[in-house]
Amino acid sequence: MEVDVTQALTIAKFGGTSVANYEAMQKCARIVLANEATRIVVVSASAGVTNHLVSMAHTPMTQEQISDVCDAVEEIETAILSKLAQPEQVQGKLEDLLTEMRELAFHEEILHRDDLKDQLLSMGERMSSLLFSAVVNEQHDAVINFDVRKVLRTDSEFGEAVPQLETIHELAELLLRPEIEKAMVITQGFVGADEQGRTTTLGRGGSDFTAALLAEALQADVCEIWTDVTGVYTTDPRIAPNAHPLPELSFEEAAEMATFGAKVLHPATMEPALRQDIKVFVGSSREPEKGGTWIMRDCEHEPPYRAITRRKEQVMVTVKTPQMMYAQGFLQQVFTIIAKHKLSVDLVTTSEISVSFTLDNPANSVAQRLNKQTIAELETFCDVKVESGYDLVTVVGNHMQSAKGVSSKIFAAVSEYNLRMICFGANPHNMSFLVNENDSTEIVQGLHRSLFE
Ligand SMILES: Nc1ncnc2c1ncn2[C@@H]1O[C@H](COP(=O)(O)OP(=O)(O)O)[C@@H](O)[C@H]1O
Numbered sequence: 001m002e003v004d005v006t007q008a009l010t011i012a013k014f015g016g017t018s019v020a021n022y023e024a025m026q027k028c029a030r031i032v033l034a035n036e037a038t039r040i041v042v043v044s045a046s047a048g049v050t051n052h053l054v055s056m057a058h059t060p061m062t063q064e065q066i067s068d069v070c071d072a073v074e075e076i077e078t079a080i081l082s083k084l085a086q087p088e089q090v091q092g093k094l095e096d097l098l099t100e101m102r103e104l105a106f107h108e109e110i111l112h113r114d115d116l117k118d119q120l121l122s123m124g125e126r127m128s129s130l131l132f133s134a135v136v137n138e139q140h141d142a143v144i145n146f147d148v149r150k151v152l153r154t155d156s157e158f159g160e161a162v163p164q165l166e167t168i169h170e171l172a173e174l175l176l177r178p179e180i181e182k183a184m185v186i187t188q189g190f191v192g193a194d195e196q197g198r199t200t201t202l203g204r205g206g207s208d209f210t211a212a213l214l215a216e217a218l219q220a221d222v223c224e225i226w227t228d229v230t231g232v233y234t235t236d237p238r239i240a241p242n243a244h245p246l247p248e249l250s251f252e253e254a255a256e257m258a259t260f261g262a263k264v265l266h267p268a269t270m271e272p273a274l275r276q277d278i279k280v281f282v283g284s285s286r287e288p289e290k291g292g293t294w295i296m297r298d299c300e301h302e303p304p305y306r307a308i309t310r311r312k313e314q315v316m317v318t319v320k321t322p323q324m325m326y327a328q329g330f331l332q333q334v335f336t337i338i339a340k341h342k343l344s345v346d347l348v349t350t351s352e353i354s355v356s357f358t359l360d361n362p363a364n365s366v367a368q369r370l371n372k373q374t375i376a377e378l379e380t381f382c383d384v385k386v387e388s389g390y391d392l393v394t395v396v397g398n399h400m401q402s403a404k405g406v407s408s409k410i411f412a413a414v415s416e417y418n419l420r421m422i423c424f425g426a427n428p429h430n431m432s433f434l435v436n437e438n439d440s441t442e443i444v445q446g447l448h449r450s451l452f453e
């Protein structure tokens with residue numbers, strides 16, 4: 001059957017819990033097939049698989065330990081295979097992928113070569129997309145398992161590859177659009193390829209970003225993010241049980257939330273959506289009937305407080321030099337070094353002779369860039385202090401810098417706690433605090449009671 005692709009186009013993305021097992025995949029297949037506009041489906045690796053692959057790519061292990069982790073992944077994949085009505089259709093391909101995974105996991109250079117690590121990390125999505133194609137195929141004839149590496153061109157920054165938008169657009173028009181006219185396309189999130197065809201990955205949680213990039217490239221109307229919660233909540237429901245789903249959010253609010261720790265969305269997801277004005281829907285694949293959150297350019301309401309987020313494991317760096325009193329160029333010198341080492345700074349506070357800034361815990365960063373060399377370079381002209389054990393709590397909303405009483409209400413709710421850094425005023429959508437990690441749960445809960453309950 002040929003489909004009229006001039007009609008509305010929806011891209012649906014399913015996260016790891018949504019494709020965790022055969023039954024969960026069946027629910028996703030029903031969601032996809034219930035909407036004629038859905039022609040492209042982006043899937044993450046089945047829950048737990050990427051963590052297993054990351055452990056083999058980053059941690060020195062004995063042969064026996066590697067074998068155990070490979071077995072654990074194989075168990076997840078074959079459990080799905082065994083429930084298929086016609087497993088023989090994909091069994092050979094799955095075996096090939098499992099063999100590739102084992103070869104990479106046992107490769108003597110796996111801990112030292114970033115290209116091999118990314119190839120290993122890509123295996124989860126390559127297996128889940130194969131199996132999910134088979135599940136959809138049980139209910140629908142025309143299904144293609146499309147290798148996203150043919151279109152998702154990135155640079156060669158393995159582990160955090162940067163997508164090359166123009167090339168993705170050209171390749172998607174050339175290679176992907178013709179496919180959606182013929183069949184339902186199932187493809188992999190998180191994975192890309194550089195110009196030499198080497199496999200890359202977009203960073204943890206990057207499947208949302210893939211869906212948004214493909215939606216942008218093909219000018220889709222809607223990008224659906226199906227996960228394990230019924231939308232984006234006022235805060236992580238795992239922290240505050242009274243958190244509730246938000247019916248709507250603006251692109252800016254969603255981008256702030258994602259950047260400051262709302263794991264439900266990858267931070268880069270909103271950029272393509274904003275550029276092409278593509279509506280993003282977030283809902284639960286377990287309970288699609290409950291609706292979800294619509295993220296769009298213009299919301300009906302723009303409340304001063306929309307949500308609270310938390311980002312864990314922050315590092316605070318303070319650089320200080322009395323010689324810079326009344327001198328110019330101190331900040332420039334500091335940030336030149338930061339930029340050279342490709343560190344991403346979130347919060348900044350300054351005084352005449354010192355500047356403090358926060359970074360994600362470098363242990364979480366693939367490149368581990370807050371290394372001795374960065375510190376040594378800063379130490380050539382200032383004292384450097386690195387402190388850890390902090391979390392970043394952010395209140396996201398609208399017109400926060402101009403609405404009266406916003407800060408006093410927030411400060412009243414956190415008055416009992418030590419706030420190590422406060423950032424407010426640079427944009428209308430957030431106020432952030434750096435707090436001791438042991439206080440952050442109570443702080444989020446207290447703020448949530450005060451602002452939303
Ligand atoms: N504001 C929020 N709203 C909803 N979920 C949130 C929020 N902040 C954090 N989360 C967490 O994000 C989780 C979903 O993200 P994730 O586990 O990455 O899903 P997926 O595997 O589907 O991509 C939820 O289970 C929830 O605990």
Ligand SMILES: N[C@@H](CC(=O)OP(=O)(O)O)C(=O)O
Binds near residue numbers: 017051
């Ligand atoms: N599988 C990858 C990419 C991803 O986006 O996963 P999820 O959608 O389950 O967060 C990861 O775990 O990082």
